[in-house]
Amino acid sequence: MTTVRRDLGLTRGEEQRAAQRLRREYPWLAILVLDPEDDDDWRLCPRVSPHPSIPVGQPVELLWCADSPGDGRVIEYTCTCGMTNYELLSYGGIYRIRRVTVPRDDVPPVSYTGGWRRPEAYEWWRRVLSGQAR
Structure with missing residues (x-):
């Protein structure tokens, strides 16, 4: 400290x-x-990647699904020092966000959202990082 x-x-x-x-x-x-x-x-904290912000106001609630869409390529990722971290994944031109969190009753440990083209995916990624979406 x-x-x-x-x-x-x-x-x-x-x-x-x-x-x-x-x-x-x-x-x-x-x-x-x-x-x-x-x-x-x-x-x-290894301090090598960004940390998602705490939610701002009323963040947009993304729809998360526990079903894996398969192996994607990690494009961006957040720090793993918190309870939840995120990865922006590419599936041959389609982008998704993977959420990895500690096990809780109401949230699966790994879940996915998205299915966007690149510009929209980066906009949602920015919103997740800034606390405007969860």
Whole structure:
């Protein structure tokens, strides 16, 4: 956490308030990110790919299906440090988004949405990353 505090210019108090808010509002994320035994709590994230934003306003609910459309080529992907990560897949000119999440009662661990051409697929991908679609 020291590195994050220094990089963001946070005071120790600001860091503690941010951690408290994270634990209160996003306890599942706090478990992944905040390790009381570790001084640099953010090291669990490899920081090599984008993180999807938290939902903004009323995000568009995409229709997700657990049936796999087969093997696609991964074009883009989000970081795997959270409970849910996404991949933009190409199937010979048709694009889909794959959602991989921790097992929960109401959500399959792997599901797919889409069936778009490239421009529309990238627009939906942007919406997922920005928190405008889920």
